[in-house]
Amino acid sequence: MIKIDGEKIRQLRERQGLTQLYMATVVEVTTDTISRWENKRYPTIKEENGEKLAEALGVSLEDILLIETAPPDTTGEQNDLKSSAKVKNYRSRKTLTWVFGFVFLLLLGATAVYMYMKQATLYAIAAERIMPLSTLPNSPFPVVIEIRHSGTDPVSIIVKDTLPEGSEILEVSPVEGSSVQKNEVKWIRKLTETTRFSYLVKISGDAEKHFFSGEISTSKREETFKISGIQSIDAGLFHWADSNSDNSISDQEILTVFDYYSGIDDFTVDIEFIEKMWLGSSYSWDRDNQQILISP
Amino acid sequence: MITSHVHNTICFLWVILFFFLTALPAATAQPVRAVYQSVANSKAVFLVEVGNPAPASLIIQHFHPQESRLIGTSPRADKIDDQSGNAKWFLKNVKAGIYPFSLSFNRKVAPETLRLIIRYREPQTGSFQEIVMRP
Numbered sequence: 001m002i003k004i005d006g007e008k009i010r011q012l013r014e015r016q017g018l019t020q021l022y023m024a025t026v027v028e029v030t031t032d033t034i035s036r037w038e039n040k041r042y043p044t045i046k047e048e049n050g051e052k053l054a055e056a057l058g059v060s061l062e063d064i065l066l067i068e069t070a071p072p073d074t075t076g077e078q079n080d081l082k083s084s085a086k087v088k089n090y091r092s093r094k095t096l097t098w099v100f101g102f103v104f105l106l107l108l109g110a111t112a113v114y115m116y117m118k119q120a121t122l123y124a125i126a127a128e129r130i131m132p133l134s135t136l137p138n139s140p141f142p143v144v145i146e147i148r149h150s151g152t153d154p155v156s157i158i159v160k161d162t163l164p165e166g167s168e169i170l171e172v173s174p175v176e177g178s179s180v181q182k183n184e185v186k187w188i189r190k191l192t193e194t195t196r197f198s199y200l201v202k203i204s205g206d207a208e209k210h211f212f213s214g215e216i217s218t219s220k221r222e223e224t225f226k227i228s229g230i231q232s233i234d235a236g237l238f239h240w241a242d243s244n245s246d247n248s249i250s251d252q253e254i255l256t257v258f259d260y261y262s263g264i265d266d267f268t269v270d271i272e273f274i275e276k277m278w279l280g281s282s283y284s285w286d287r288d289n290q291q292i293l294i295s296p
Numbered sequence: 297m298i299t300s301h302v303h304n305t306i307c308f309l310w311v312i313l314f315f316f317l318t319a320l321p322a323a324t325a326q327p328v329r330a331v332y333q334s335v336a337n338s339k340a341v342f343l344v345e346v347g348n349p350a351p352a353s354l355i356i357q358h359f360h361p362q363e364s365r366l367i368g369t370s371p372r373a374d375k376i377d378d379q380s381g382n383a384k385w386f387l388k389n390v391k392a393g394i395y396p397f398s399l400s401f402n403r404k405v406a407p408e409t410l411r412l413i414i415r416y417r418e419p420q421t422g423s424f425q426e427i428v429m430r431p
Contacts, residue, residue: 254353256417
């Protein structure tokens, strides 16, 4: 509630040739109310009505607020100070309201962001297929599907990878929860952390390029994700560990083989043979005898 | 009042900057280092220090002059090629720690003719790293 100067309001209204009816319409009160405000010397009214009144008169709210006259024994300077303090007090209250409003909105926004982030943290999954780019015909090579689970909640998943025609799955890891059908391997598992699903496969057939496709289904939100990463492999004259197809295993290639494929449990990737290829100067594929020849 | 706010803000920014700068070297520090301990007469000894997290595997390649012949290494090198003058070790399932290597030659070797290269995949990013070291 604020105290206004009724006399001043009347003067301002009459000076602008405005009627009490006009004022009543703008402020959304009755003409009787306007009359009462003008006739009563210092009426107390709602702040929002005061703002509408000031707007109708084309002045600021401070201009129609009561400026109390000083008592007879005070100096004019003190009187000015008191009046100015009242206006300042009103302004600071208004500023405070804005500040509180702003802080409230900020907290509301922060809470919304926190809830969103928390939801995202509970559940964040990505799947990538890691496998060589080329292989020898009928020669086993490893495929790793890495499911990155960076959330905090466990999630049940089904991993399904569909292999090209002419594929033969030789080993899978982990064996628990896995099922192998023709050209398809599946795992069902509860995931609590980043996990690797692997299989050893060989492909026969005359095609030069063989395509893989896979997806992850989750218990949460009944979502399905495509497995990203390498989607095809070339069948040719190069061993799967020879990623740059130069008929030799470089330091970088043996390190990659060891880092990506050697740590798979219950899984036989022939690292020792690849080491022999690395120790040799080069290798070649003997198509007739279906074997790799290593040059010293 | 305003001065105090500005002061606090500046202090806060300095603290953030300090943490960022002090954390940066740790984040970019190499997990593998090497140093020659001694090169005297016909023997060279170097140490490889592996930090945490350790790479899964390491390849160490040591180069020596072609006119010198390598007569012994410890641990035993996986590959020795005296014609091009180098020896290679492939370390698997590497753990953090210090690994000493020694090489014995058939003649005296000058320190400036020796060189060492360590290759590994950075454990956190998977990027291929190569470190070159000389005595």
